[in-house]
Amino acid sequence: xxxxxxxxxxxxxxxxxxxxxxxxxxxxxxxxxxxxxxxxxxxxxxxxxxxxxxxxxxxxxxxxxxxxxxxxxxxxxxxxxxxxxxxxxxxxxxxxxxxxxxxxxxxxxxxxxxxxxxxxxxxxxxxxxxxxxxxxxxxxxxxxxxxxxxxxxxxxxxxxxxxxxxxxxxxxxxxxxxxxxxxxxxxxxxxxxxxxxxxxxxxxxxxxxxxxxxxxxxxxxxxxxxxxxxxxxxxxxxxxxxxxxxxxxxxxxxxxxxxxx
Amino acid sequence: xxxxxxxxxxxxxxxxxxxxxxxxxxxxxxxxxxxxxxxxxxxxxxxxxxxxxxxxxxxxxxxxxxxxxxxxxxxxxxxxxxxxxxxxxxxxxxxxxxxxxxxxxxxxxxxxxxxxxxxxxxxxxxxxxxxxxxxxxxxxxxxxxxxxxxxxxxxxxxxxxxxxxxxxxxxxxxxxxxxxxxxxxxxxxxxxxxxxxxxxxxxxxxxxxxxxxxxxxxxxxxxxxxxxxxxxxxxxxxxxxxxxxxxxxxxxxxxxxxxxx
Amino acid sequence: xxxxxxxxxxxxxxxxxxxxxxxxxxxxxxxxxxxxxxxxxxxxxxxxxxxxxxxxxxxxxxxxxxxxxxxxxxxxxxxxxxxxxxxxxxxxxxxxxxxxxxxxxxxxxxxxxxxxxxxxxxxxxxxxxxxxxxxxxxxxxxxxxxxxxxxxxxxxxxxxxxxxxxxxxxxxxxxxxxxxxxxxxxxxxxxxxxxxxxxxxxxxxxxxxxxxxxxxxxxxxxxxxxxxxxxxxxxxxxxxxxxxxxxxxxxxxxxxxxxxx
Numbered sequence: 142x143x144x145x146x147x148x149x150x151x152x153x154x155x156x157x158x159x160x161x162x163x164x165x166x167x168x169x170x171x172x173x174x175x176x177x178x179x180x181x182x183x184x185x186x187x188x189x190x191x192x193x194x195x196x197x198x199x200x201x202x203x204x205x206x207x208x209x210x211x212x213x214x215x216x217x218x219x220x221x222x223x224x225x226x227x228x229x230x231x232x233x234x235x236x237x238x239x240x241x242x243x244x245x246x247x248x249x250x251x252x253x254x255x256x257x258x259x260x261x262x263x264x265x266x267x268x269x270x271x272x273x274x275x276x277x278x279x280x281x282x283x284x285x286x287x288x289x290x291x292x293x294x295x296x297x298x299x300x301x302x303x304x305x306x307x308x309x310x311x312x313x314x315x316x317x318x319x320x321x322x323x324x325x326x327x328x329x330x331x332x333x334x335x336x337x338x339x340x341x342x343x344x345x346x347x348x349x350x351x352x353x354x355x356x357x358x359x360x361x362x363x364x365x366x367x368x369x370x371x372x373x374x375x376x377x378x379x380x381x382x383x384x385x386x387x388x389x390x391x392x393x394x395x396x397x398x399x400x401x402x
Numbered sequence: 403x404x405x406x407x408x409x410x411x412x413x414x415x416x417x418x419x420x421x422x423x424x425x426x427x428x429x430x431x432x433x434x435x436x437x438x439x440x441x442x443x444x445x446x447x448x449x450x451x452x453x454x455x456x457x458x459x460x461x462x463x464x465x466x467x468x469x470x471x472x473x474x475x476x477x478x479x480x481x482x483x484x485x486x487x488x489x490x491x492x493x494x495x496x497x498x499x500x501x502x503x504x505x506x507x508x509x510x511x512x513x514x515x516x517x518x519x520x521x522x523x524x525x526x527x528x529x530x531x532x533x534x535x536x537x538x539x540x541x542x543x544x545x546x547x548x549x550x551x552x553x554x555x556x557x558x559x560x561x562x563x564x565x566x567x568x569x570x571x572x573x574x575x576x577x578x579x580x581x582x583x584x585x586x587x588x589x590x591x592x593x594x595x596x597x598x599x600x601x602x603x604x605x606x607x608x609x610x611x612x613x614x615x616x617x618x619x620x621x622x623x624x625x626x627x628x629x630x631x632x633x634x635x636x637x638x639x640x641x642x643x644x645x646x647x648x649x650x651x652x653x654x655x656x657x658x659x660x661x662x663x
Numbered sequence: 664x665x666x667x668x669x670x671x672x673x674x675x676x677x678x679x680x681x682x683x684x685x686x687x688x689x690x691x692x693x694x695x696x697x698x699x700x701x702x703x704x705x706x707x708x709x710x711x712x713x714x715x716x717x718x719x720x721x722x723x724x725x726x727x728x729x730x731x732x733x734x735x736x737x738x739x740x741x742x743x744x745x746x747x748x749x750x751x752x753x754x755x756x757x758x759x760x761x762x763x764x765x766x767x768x769x770x771x772x773x774x775x776x777x778x779x780x781x782x783x784x785x786x787x788x789x790x791x792x793x794x795x796x797x798x799x800x801x802x803x804x805x806x807x808x809x810x811x812x813x814x815x816x817x818x819x820x821x822x823x824x825x826x827x828x829x830x831x832x833x834x835x836x837x838x839x840x841x842x843x844x845x846x847x848x849x850x851x852x853x854x855x856x857x858x859x860x861x862x863x864x865x866x867x868x869x870x871x872x873x874x875x876x877x878x879x880x881x882x883x884x885x886x887x888x889x890x891x892x893x894x895x896x897x898x899x900x901x902x903x904x905x906x907x908x909x910x911x912x913x914x915x916x917x918x919x920x921x922x923x924x
Contacts, residue, residue: 158700159420159681159684160684160685160688160700161685162420162421162462163421163422163424163425163587163588163685164685166421166587166588167586167587167633167634167637170585170586170587170633171585171632171633171634176587177491177494178419178421178461178462179461179462179463179491179494179495180462180464181462181463181464181465181497183465183495183497184494184495184496184497184498187494187495187496187497188494188495191494200700200701201684201700201701201702201703202701202703203702203703203705203727204703204705205464230699230701233699233701233706233709233710233713234701234705234706234709234710235706235709236703236705236706236709237706324692324693324906325689325692326685326688326689326692326698327685327688370900370903370907371693371902371903371904371905371906371907372689372692372693372902372903372905372906373689373693373898373899373900373901373902373903374899374900374902374903376634376689376899376902377634377635377637377638377899378631378634378635379634380632380633380634380635380637381631381632381633381634381635382632383632383633384585384632384633385631385632420681423681423682423723424682424683424685424686424848424849427682427848427849428847428848428894428895428898431846431847431848431894432846432893432894432895437848438752438755439680439682439722439723440722440723440724440752440755440756441723441725442723442724442725442726442758444725444726444756444758445755445756445757445758445759448755448756448757448758449755449756452755466725637895638895638896638898638899639892639895639896640895641893641894641895641896641898642892642893642894642895642896643893644893644894645846645893645894646892646893
């Protein structure tokens, strides 16, 4: 799929938070996709209709951007364009949680990309979360992901030390990545946009697209983590790595894992 | 003009999109100018009146920022402060196109800095554009730029593989630059702010200011492109290069070209 | 305090401008704190209640974010959570100045972190400021800081070539840092958030927290300034340094200075 992204350069419409918007756009460009950012209600449907996938992110949500996310999501649904949702900090405030639930009700979401704490908050599961971090809880993440995927009729991609991607039945795990990835803001947000890019070139295979995106992303993290001196130089090296990891690197990892993608 | 910017540190008031605001402010600081960012209608006129030039950018426009751009533009006009307009993705949505046209009608714009696809959209010319990219069309860019400059009474600076700057009569070309410049988000947006900085120290010579800004910018891109490993390290090296390219580097390029600036 | 931040990872709720939000979040993460960004009025009180400290920054203020800052500030006050205010460009426009005064009236601010020009504007002192830069004026900065701290009942931390931190009586000076720190946008904004992180682990010692934050920050700047090639590579190196400066580095500097923290 990576080869296809670099050949087709799909447009990814991002309605995202202002903390990560630069990093997200640069990450998509490095990968080979074409980001278009914009969140005015006046143009949300037009931008979504141009796109190969739509990436929704509630990181610094407000009344206007929530309106635009709903408009863009519905416009994407009408055209069969995949919608990826990142419920940043869903458990942190009632406003975030109710917004996420509203989006999930009104928009047909293809992939829900989140961490365990966010998923637990959305499902009302018991979980100790702190701010926008993943937190640590007792729930069995794989079980939670499977039941969520079935109940919400979405692909769930929960990232953490080991990522879990599932449509409710099939479960794909991914352990690629490096711990330093948690020390840069927006790494999860950018990942969701990368899942959108993979979904854009494989709209009929959302499970495989999400899993392949996660493997690719972890490989880029591992590559960037070599020789860096801290979070600043990692961020730079990671943007470089997004442009230099090859399809064959992913293929090799797939062979080592289940090869099922 | 570069020497003058570094000596006078002109204030550049940027009303810009949140994707590139950090990169734009850092780029202006590296160059030697003093960015001031702010887009509340309550202070738009006050900030514009403080500035040596005003840089308008519609990348993530909304109702409020459009109001502020009109206020700032008119306040700048009253004081004879140059206004540079970057019509990001003008052809992508009707909202963007109508906003650009409204700004061009209500504000006296000094330099319109854009790519070929955006210019074609504004002029209603036939052009195949995709999202915010330049696209590829049949129109003769130089001819389009000249006729646009005359019709709109602005300096037109269309950037691409070869940049074209014109007041409708005189045409200056620039080929400095490096292909990797297209793999970082906001490179065009920052360029528009750099044109604003050059315009601030040469308000009576907008054509020369725009052309010299483009040559400077391309030289910085060439310098940064040496030894980089990808888009991430290029971005870092480019900010460094904006502070290290010298007036004599531009002078040498001018001598090699037409020397007419 | 640095050791404590890295152990406890306090949540810092930032209501900040979109120019620096990414840099501020990444700086806090590098330091070891947990940033949470968000400025909708609907969740401002909830986020502030989660936090160990609240960082208010008016860099790209608008009607909505000012409302949220007041809500978050008051919610923090109710829970005894320290509030740090960064009055970016307070003297640049009447809108900024009146907003800063309103926040100082309605919210109990723990630390006012600013430059000399901003402090002079707030206090109505004679000072020549230009845009958001510090400017140069005739007032005696230490005297101005002391009288401001008494009048406003806050800790005042004025940064410049030599930083001055005071509660109105005790004055602590800090000369750590490097001139290149002024060539990156948001260095002051991030510093204010770092003061918030130190305050979060020492809520009862705001003077010492502010002073220790400034010394730490200057040390990180000195460390990063070694071997860099310009503002771009400095920014990267600075984020690295925020994660690598140790408590013992600060202790050593404290011993060389007054040792009074």
